[in-house]
Amino acid sequence: MIIRIRSKDGNFRFDLPATALASDLARKILETTKDADPNSIMVSERPRGGEIKILTLADRSLQSLNLKYVTLERMTDRHGDLVFVSYSSAPTPSSHISNGSTTEKPIPSESTRSGDNVQEDAVDTFYRKQDGKIPRSQDTRFCKHGTNAMCDYCMPLEPYDTNYHSKHNIKHLSFHSYLKKLTSSSAASSSPVSLFPLSKLSYKVKTPCPTGGHAPWPASICTACQPSAITLQPQTFRMVDHLEFADRDIIDRFLHAWRRTATQRFGWLIGRYEPYEEVPMGIKAVVEAIYEPPQEGELDGLSLGLPWEGEQRIQNLASKASTPLMLVGQIFTDLTPDEDDKTKLVYKRHQDSFFLSSLETIFAANEQLHRPTPCRWSNVGHFSSRFVTAVLSGTEEGGVDVQAYQVSEQACAMVEADMIEASVEPGIVRVKEEDRNVSSARYVPDVFFRYKNEYGIEVKKSAKPCFPVEYLIVNVTHGFPKNPAPLFRSISFPIENRPGLENQDIQAVFQELYKRKAVEIRSSKQGMTAKDTAARLELASWLSDWHLVSFLETVDILSPDEMTILVKSVTASNLEDPTVLDALLETSGWQTLVTIAQESAAPRRPAVPAPSNVPPESNDIPPDVFDQIMDQSEGMTKTCPFCTFENPHADGDCDVCGLPLG
Structure with a gap:
């Protein structure tokens, strides 16, 4: 979009993408001035009156400014938008200004937004150095050149190529493919937005209002501070493409509790993130262990205490492994034996019922919000989450299988804004009512979703009071390695927090x-x-x-x-x-x-009873007498070296623990 500015320095014209931030426009304005104070820059639609300090809009995109947050005059001719700019001169720009209860943000410079201070995951560091191109061999039908040449039929594809994903049945772009797609579309503009194309989605009312013209919500609200209407859409990318368990025994040990008690279990997945070669620039979460926190299992659910008291200890311990580990997700069982055939399980999670219930989806959204992914491409230093939710449930054949999911950015934003709640029907999400109480203020914008009716026509429908939970879910594939090489070689020690079933001693x-x-x-x-x-x-x-x-x-x-x-x-x-x-x-x-x-x-010497003719007070037995007594008792009794039980015979196995006495 073309932006024209008019200030005391003259008229200037900039070509910026609609996704560029107001801070990018402010930086362009500063380039046209000599001694402007960045904190004093004001913009308006008129030559005089209606000025708004641009600092209050620093994190807004130009498109949103044009549509909602500021009433800028939309020019209908080819010259673009005209913005009137005023500012004060100052030898040293102020870095931070507080005015009453409103704290204004300084315009971020290229150095402060470089992302160098973000400690990103190792897999992000790896992909940041890759171009992600999908190589192709020569096509025998169309390629008419030599082996060292290249044409349109054999040149590498971009990692976000639509035809490639459709051909290989890949439903979602990987995170880095999605990022490549965003940066490629904005690279031609040479705007700083190409360095920071990601921003956190938020449906909260901005408090205080950026204009500063009225009391904050819930006392008042305007177009500058209220969130826009929401149209639910399937998320085109996913942060994790595959969930891999380092060994099948990890799942088998986790299932052991349900097999013994028939009550459901919950665990935290401990692992790491690695490149996943089956998807262009893909990422997989490799699970090395499952830690089970204190919980109360029931036949149809479980009770879990949050926040988890031992989380920091487990996180620190996992990070000390030879290959540093972390919490990569959560797993729980939802297993019900078939009443007609106890050897099979009920098939309850499928396309005609639900995959994740509304309650589980909201729980997953909260966990993802608490564990954001460090990201150099975001203006706030983090974006979305790689936390995976896995469910062990019955299959159509009556067996047990893993199902893995994430919830979308829209789901996390709606949960963060306290807009949705669980429903009695597991496949349905309820939209909450608006609340203007000061203590529990909640603004709920219009929410819509699209679907195809019985005539195959796409219809837009209001999501109030409820909508299908499937609009908030992102599928993640799962599997096991062909040649397992887990970090932890043993699974013999009892598992924590299984009282009565397994005890750690x-x-x-x-x-x-x-x-x-x-x-x-x-x-x-x-x-x-x-x-x-x-x-x-x-x-x-x-x-x-x-x-x-x-x-x-x-x-x-x-x-x-x-x-x-x-x-x-x-x-x-x-x-x-x-x-x-x-x-x-x-x-x-x-x-x-x-x-x-x-x-x-170590085994101890067996206790030898004193002879009946020895007085009770005489407990000291001379060594020679003790040896005689031991010689006489040889072949009659023997003490087990492990449980110290005195056995009436000297050979065979212990009567208590069953271990050999030899």
Whole structure:
């Protein structure tokens, strides 16, 4: 769009995209002046009167200014919009101005909006250096050139190419493909908006009003501060394209609780983000473990306490792995046995019912809002979220399968604005009523959605009082690797927060360490035999268990630095290397742990009853007498070395724990 400005410096004309921000226009204005104070720039539709300080509009697009937030005169000829500009001169621009209750934002400079301070994910750093082109080989029918040449039939495609996505049945653009598409459309304008094409979607009333001309909502509202009408549309991109579980045993262990109790379970997905080659510039979330917080499971649901008290501890612990991990999503079960055939499950989530219920969708939106994705391409430093929601539910054949989703940016914005709520019907979302109470003020703009009627005609319909939840959901594919190589090698340790079903006990840890003779395993620097190497590998494999590592942190035997060494050691890719445990074995905390295990789990001498003719007060038995008593009792009783139970026979298995007495 063409913008003309008129100021005391003269008339100027700029060609800016409609998506450019008012701050971009302000920067252009500054280029035409010599000593203007950026905080004093005023714009108006008239030569005098109606001035608005441009700082209050810094985050607005020019299109929105033209349509809603400022009444700029729309010229009907080819000359474009005319904006009258006034400003005050100042030798040093002010960086921040507060006027009453309104705090105005300074115009962001290129350096402050460069995004260099944003700590983006490793997968974003990788794709930022890639062009994302889709290579194509020569077409034998149409390519008439040599092997070193290229034509329209074999030249690489853009990662957002519509025909390619349609041919390969890819329904959504990956995030970086979507970003490439946005930047390619604005690159020709050489506007700074090409560096920051993303902005957070918001349906909240702007408080205070940018014009400053009236009392804030709910006392008053105008076109400058009220959100525009909403038309629900399927989201064209997704932040995560694929959910991958590093090993099938992760899901199997999670399902174990439901199999034993028939009550539903919830867990947080711990993993990382990696490139996904099946989609142009795609991203996958790789799950390495599931942490189950305290919860109350029921046959048809569960109760979960939020905010989650141990989240920060788990986040910090996961980040210490050899490949840093984080919370990448959530998973829960929704499994109901078929009444007619108990070996099968009810198929309840499908196209004719629902995929995510309205309650689950709102819950997922809240979790995504709390975990935004760091983004250099956003003017606020973050955009959307990569948090995935997975459901274990019955299939049409009666089995169990994973379904993975995200909710759209529109869903998150509506939840943030407190506009929607769950319905009794799981596939329906209710739009809340407007509320003008000061304590619970809520403005609800008009909401519409489009659908095809019985005649195949697209119809626009009001979403009040309710609309289908499918308009807010984004599908994510899922799967398992062909050659699993999980970071954590073991799944034998009991899972946390399963009282009565699985109990985490430090004595069980001590017994395992004693059984594996951990106290005798020394650093490889002291020399090793083949037997020592096998023992070290067996110990390392047993320690490589997420639930065991998490539990050991809570017993406070290992210091935080020693826990870092433990996590890095047991998640190393070369776990078979004999030296991988050296750093852990040399720590004082580990030595303390194995010493306690040796003393607490080692078998003790059996208690020998005193002869009947010995007075009660004479409890000291001379060593020679004790040896005689032991010789006489040989072959009659034997104490189990693990549970210390005195068995009436000297061979065979223990009557209590079943372990061999030999």
